[in-house]
Each structure stands twice: as structure tokens, then as C-alpha cells.
Amino acid sequence: MEINYIPEAVIRRLPGYYRYLERLEKAGEVRISSAKMSQDLGLNASQIRRDLNYFGGFGQQGYGYSVEGLKGEIAHILGLDRRYNAVIMGAGNIGRALMGYNRFASMGFDIVGVFDNNLQKIDGSGVQNVSRLLELAEVMDIQIGMICTSPCSAQETADLLVNIGVKGIWNFTSVSLDVPEDIPVQNVNLNDSLFELCFRMNNLNAKITESETI
């Protein structure tokens, strides 16, 4: 028996590995070494091997990793070898962008409904009144809720999603949501991302500077 904790830093790198392996597979590559991955991804080769070994020994000494095999393993680790039903909450700018994104289905995510509380947005485009979410939830298992509402509706929307039994929340508002701890919330904060860009634009020379020591 040993402790099998996955470091946060490793979790954040997993999608990148997956994306890279998909690209290799499309390019027809059959095998890949940690040294080549290191070059292409800009990560240390030891780190890559160590990351993968948190989940299992997927490689073969003297050979490397099978592209197809490793991609499959990572898909399984991420849970991408199954399908998810998802609802989009809020049909504003972001909600409609997600609605229009036509690659969700091929990645395993079925958008089974888009809801808003603003009657003006409930036109012919398939957006429904939020009050109809309960009906849908009765006939369909909804695993993911994507929150794209205004900040002031974010928490009540999260509560509603928890009530209908979603297993995870993708949160595009900057509100820090209060949900049971067994329901992961993945935050996408575009403002924060833009601010971080600004910081880097303004502090290029600040990595090493002189400063007075009193």
C-alpha cells in the first residue's frame, strides 16, 4: 500500500500530453520517446516520464511509448473514453459561443440544452427558459453544467445544477462558487487571463532588476 496522490502540476499537464499525442497520431507517428516529447513540448524528459508513471508504466525500455497506446491511456485517465451530457446556462456572449462550437460532440460532450432566464434570448435558436431544466433533468442524466450567466446569477445557477445532480461545473463567471466538495468546479476567468498578459507585457525586464537594500 502506498499513497498515490497526483500533484496538481501533473494534472495541469495531462491535457497538453493528450493534445500532443492526438497530433502525433494524426501525423501517422507510431512510437515516441520522452526525449522527443521533451523537445516538442518544452518540458524536461525526466518530468514527462515521471508524470506518466504516476498512472502506470506505459513505456517500454529501449523503445519508448506507443503513440496510439499512450493516447488511449491518457484518454482513459482524463475520462475521455466515455460521453458526457452537458447543459449551457446563460445565452450571453460566452454561452452562445459554446453553443456554436461544433467540436464538442466529437470530443464526447453532448450539449443537451441551453438555458436562460431572459425571455428575449429564448427565440428560435434553441435557448429554453431555465424553468424547463428540471423537466430535462428528469429524463436525462446531465453530468456537466457550464455556467455562462451574469455574476449575480452564478451562485443560484450552481445551486440549481447541484440539485439536478451534475457531477462537475465549468464556470465562466468570476464568481467563486460554493458547491459540495465532491463536485469539482473548473474556473475559466478570461479577465484574469488578460490581466496576466498585461503584467507580462509591462514587466519583461523586471525578472532581474536592481533594487535598493536598505
Added chain:
Amino acid sequence: MEINYIPEAVIRRLPGYYRYLERLEKAGEVRISSAKMSQDLGLNASQIRRDLNYFGGFGQQGYGYSVEGLKGEIAHILGLDRRYNAVIMGAGNIGRALMGYNRFASMGFDIVGVFDNNLQKIDGSGVQNVSRLLELAEVMDIQIGMICTSPCSAQETADLLVNIGVKGIWNFTSVSLDVPEDIPVQNVNLNDSLFELCFRMNNLNAKITESETI
């Protein structure tokens, strides 16, 4: 003289501090202690004080920090005390969502153009042909390029933005852009974010598990 390197982890927390202080200020709070910030933000109080002290001694012993003063300092650190001209490249789902976001201006970002190479998207909505970017760049200093194109146009769009002299790139494609090292690229990878959510949905009990030691 001392080395004044800002850790990546600190940089990532800065926008969160800023957002928090804005909220406090709106709520009419005048002073704030690291202990209260710790509670509200779920960060260690020592860490908060240490983070802020990379940039200066903004607090006062026995008192704490002035909400207005600290917010101003962080705004300055992030470069939010000035304005930026930005262009949106690509009028697909994400590009149009950014176009419709009406809070950029109040945060200091003026969207001075939206460009696409698909003539169908150049309708009455203000989207221009990408060939007209050069004209605009001649009469206007464009600091930020937001890339929302298809993956296959991402690198050439980045090259174009570098040519017209942008100082930073906000990249919504999953393409790893090759640009001069003095131009920061901030990546927003929504697929990666969704995959990370999936991982957490599927590995809630995996933090500590039994595993065979051979």
C-alpha cells in the same frame, strides 16, 4: 542590489487579488488585513504578505492595508492604470463573443478592430477583411492582438501581429505560437480546461488509493 525575480505562482495570483480588492472597494471597505484576505481567498496569510512584498511594503503594521491604496498598487503592477488598443483576429464563435463583451473599455481595453479572412463574416457587423489591418496599424498603435482564428491560420496571424508591432498576444487557439521572446503570449485553452474538469470528475477518490507494491 538584489535579485528581484517574481515567481510564476505569484504572478498567477495577482489578478485574483485585484478582483478581490475591487469587490472590497465597491462594498465600501477601507482597510483590510492579510488575515481577512486569507479567510476570503482561501490562501495562507503569510503567502499573501509575501506575495505583496515582492513589489513593495504596501501595508502598515498594526493596521493592515488600505483597500484603495493596495488596489491602486496592484493595478499599477498589472499595468491596468493605462489603456490598450486591441484587435480581434477571427470572427468565429470566440471572436464574436469577445466582440460582444462590453466591459473591455471600462477595464482599459479598446477594441479598435475585428478582422477575418472569410468574406462571409465581413457583413455589416463591423468585421473587416484582414488585409485592412495594415492600414489600421499605420494610423494607430495596436498593443494587443487576440487570436481567435482556426488553428491553421493561428501562426500566420501571429506573424502578422508581430509585424504590426503588437506588444502581447492573447491566444485562444490551441496552437503553440512561435513569436519573438519579448512578446508574451497568454494562452486560453478551453479544451484543456474542460479535459481537466473531466479528470477531476473521474478521479475524486484517487487522491489517496491503495496500490500494490511489488
Added chain:
DNA sequence: TAGATTGTTAATCGATTAACAATC
């Protein structure tokens, strides 16, 4: 002054990397 809270040091914790034995 007494109480409160910062700024900063030292200790701890976690993540990265180099090195190499294991092995395909």
C-alpha cells in the same frame, strides 16, 4: 503604552531534474 498586524527569516513541503540501474 498595549494591541494589532506587517515584513521577513527560517523551516517545511512539494515539484523538478540529473543520473543510472533495469530491461526491452
Added chain:
DNA sequence: TAGATTGTTAATCGATTAACAATC
């Protein structure tokens, strides 16, 4: 077998936290 490359250990590096002297 010889060469290549993994899996894993030990060393290093960086980030977090506890503790407390400084000081408002």
C-alpha cells in the same frame, strides 16, 4: 548481444508556511 530508452532514486530547486521581531 549492443544500443536505446524507460522507470525510479537521490539531489536540487522553488514555493509555502510558521514564527516572530519590528513597528505602527
